[in-house]
Amino acid sequence: MSLTANRPGTVSAPGRFGPAQLRLALAAPRPAAGLTSEFRLVDGVRTHTRRSADPGTGAPPVVLVHGLAVSHRYLTPLAVALGPTHLVYVPDLPGFGLTERPGTAYDVSRHAAWLASWLDAYRPGPVCLLGHSFGAEVVARLAADRPELVAALVLAGPTSDPAARSRRGQFGRWLVDTAREAPLQAPILLRDVANARPWRVFATLSHSVHNAIEADLVRITAPTLVLAGARDTVVPPAWRTEAARLVPAARTVTVPAAAHNVATTAPAQVAEAIRDLLAPTWRG
Template identity: 50%
Template sequence: MPWMLLHGLAVSHRYLMPTARRLGPGSVYVPDLAGFGLSGKPATALDVGAHAATIADLIDRLGTGPVRLLGNSFGCQVAVELAIRRPDLVAALVLTGPTTDPAAATAWGQAGRLLRDLPHEDVRQTAILARDVRDAGARRILATLHHAVTDDIYGKLMAIRVPVLLLRGSKDPIAPQAWLDRMAGSLSRATAVTIGGAAHNVVSTAGAEAAAAIRRFVESPHEHPAA
């Protein structure tokens, strides 16, 4: 079954590659959300629903059938929205460092958590992230941040029927453990994993560990409905 990976706010497919390369065999798709990375640049920043619709159209065009959908950060919000709108397209969800925690659901709250996260990230990401921010532009990033903090991901979780892996780095202040525990409590089929030493960009800085946790998840009975 193919994978599709969705990146977070202000960034692109580039930082997802350490995990993406390890998810085979099989097809792994790593698109850039509209307005980011190498994608086209719509005049206005898309909200969560519009991003989900765009990804649904992409999966339909690819003709892959249902995919295992991995989101990181803002990409988790798009993934959850897509799973609700088009459950026929999503076989399982992997939500890594999911936003937006209601305890910090403002632009300032998220900015503060980002500043706390940065010292724990690998400085070797800097060149990739700087390129992504330049490609997106400040106006699009800020508008998308507004969409992120006003999207109620928590309120949607009870509608999710596919198995879900909740994944975070132990040093991630943007998606703290208490937030993942709260999410797990609202999901009917959830598995939670914390990767020691990693921060918010766990899919970049701990790609091997993240991919191993994901493989364990998809190979376990959690991904399959009970008989």
């Protein structure tokens, strides 16, 4: 696949999310499909990280950062798809998944500072950071503030569109998107909301809609990919185009037939796009 900066690209149609993928997503902390779990203290928070084995290819490590209300679980299909060529880490942010729950909900700045501490703790070297949805806001802030930590950046379904930058606006778009998602994702969402607690989800949404991601996008210097599903109603075409325009020399990829959870339902296509982004510095 060949992409040109700021020119839309497409990849082949996504696959399905079925029972096998659901079992794998819910497996942690048990080992499964080459993924293992570990716990480490990061910035005073007992942190769970799902990771793959190092394939020994010399490719940059990839760190996957989940979105609002969810955890490592729904990013498991992408971690498995990337595993043959990349060492992959999927940390649970503070309060989510299997990571300890602090007494407050972190905003974008505090999440980004925590993620920098996570990178300092693991010392993987400059990494490719993928942030999905709210996670894209976190990695955009980190890439802007700590460019030395980031070899490349993927903003997958980045929130939030200024045209709907309110709790009502974002929740309304999410409700429309749920009808376009694979139904078997629902057990993952229910488990993740139960782990995080509804109050944390609501508070984090409030932080998201008060975060002007545009101010971070214009400061990004790493090679960047803005990626979304063609049927994503949370991140419509006009906003993803504008987000890519704000980042110097960003590329764009649209995955046909996928909705907002593109990393879950189209892992092979997203992995292909990540490898293409990293091709100038590594070829597997």
